[in-house]
Structure formats: C-alpha cells, structure tokens
Amino acid sequence: MPAAYPQLQHRPASAEDLHEIVRFPQDADELFFAYPKASWPLTVGQLAAAMAERRGSTVALLDGKVAGFANFYQWQNGEFCALGNMMVAFWARGQGVAQYLIEAMERQAREQYKARLMKVSCFNANAGGLLLYTRLGYQPRTIVERHGPDGRRVALVQMDKPLMD
Known part of the structure; x- marks a missing residue:
C-alpha cells in the first residue's frame, strides 16, 4: 500500500458489498456518469448484472469501510x-x-491483463x-455524442493513458 494513502486499501468486490455500493450515486446524474445503462435508483440487481458481464470489480476501503468501486467494461489481453462503473x-x-x-x-490492468493502455470515458457534465x-x-482522444436520461445530447469524452511497467 503506497505511503500516500495510509488509510486506503483495496480488494476484489464481493456480493456482500453491493448493498453499500448502490448507495454511492447521490442522484440520477451521478448514476448516469458511473453507469449510463442503469436506471435510477441503482439496485443490487443492476449492479450484480454489471459485475457478471465485467471483469476486475474492485472496492477501495477507507479506514476499512467500502468507499469506492470500479471495474473493467472492456479488456483485451496485451x-x-x-x-x-467508477x-x-x-x-x-x-x-x-x-x-x-x-x-x-x-496496476491490475498491467499485471492481470498485460494492458499497455487504460481507457476511460467521462461525460462533459x-x-x-x-x-x-x-x-x-x-x-x-475523441468526443462522441450520446443521449442523457432525459434525451438531451451529451458529449462523452474518451481518454486514454499509456501504462508503463
């Protein structure tokens, strides 16, 4: 664990974590940012379905309490x-x-998938x-048009970062 984050740890997410994680998004906009296909409010069922289709579901623990969640929605070894779902x-x-x-x-992308690049997408708002x-x-790298929950046009900014060994 890096010294910069003495109170932070991480581990694979478990089914027991889902009841806590579904409370993270504070409103429909936050849920849209983290999981655009989900409908408000986020449910354990929706999150469990996402975890089943994705890889590397991980929780961050702050002072031992589940405080963050993320996974990979796409992966290509090497x-x-x-x-x-950040x-x-x-x-x-x-x-x-x-x-x-x-x-x-x-680190997980580099070590488990030998990934040379991490991609992220983030809505303009x-x-x-x-x-x-x-x-x-x-x-x-690029901006693509998407539609928000209300049908309005939004910009999805697609970004990436080389992963150094």
Whole structure:
C-alpha cells in the first residue's frame, strides 16, 4: 500500500458489498456518469448484472469501510482495459479514494491483463471526473455524442493513458 494513502486499501468486490455500493450515486446524474445503462435508483440487481458481464470489480476501503468501486467494461489481453462503473461514496469524497482506486485499477490492468493502455470515458457534465483523469495523465482522444436520461445530447469524452511497467 503506497505511503500516500495510509488509510486506503483495496480488494476484489464481493456480493456482500453491493448493498453499500448502490448507495454511492447521490442522484440520477451521478448514476448516469458511473453507469449510463442503469436506471435510477441503482439496485443490487443492476449492479450484480454489471459485475457478471465485467471483469476486475474492485472496492477501495477507507479506514476499512467500502468507499469506492470500479471495474473493467472492456479488456483485451496485451492491449488495453477500459475503466467502468467508477464510483465513490459521498462521505469519502475529497479524501483521495478515486485517485487511489484508479491507480489500483491501472496496476491490475498491467499485471492481470498485460494492458499497455487504460481507457476511460467521462461525460462533459462531470467536471470533477474530467479534471481528475487529466491530472492523472489521461489525454482526450475523441468526443462522441450520446443521449442523457432525459434525451438531451451529451458529449462523452474518451481518454486514454499509456501504462508503463
């Protein structure tokens, strides 16, 4: 565990964690940012279905309590992993959980999938996410049009970062 995050740890997510994780998104917009295909409010069933289709579901623990969640929604051995379902509990925000978890997922991508690239996608309205990913070295590659839950046009900024050994 890096010294910069003495109170943070991570481990594979379990079914027992789902009841806590579904409470992370505070509103429909936050849920859309983390899991666009889900419907508000997030349910254990929706999250369990996502975990079944995805790989590397991981929780970050802040002082032993589940504080963050992420997984890979795409992966190609030796090539890339794409980060998905990135969420941090409201009470844990501003304490380095997102950065810690993203770095843990980058290590997992390198070590388990031999990925040379990590991809992330972030909606234009998620300023906090865009700023965090940019600060962590992610570069915008393209912007694609999507539609929000209300049908309005939104921009999905697709970014990536080379993963060094």
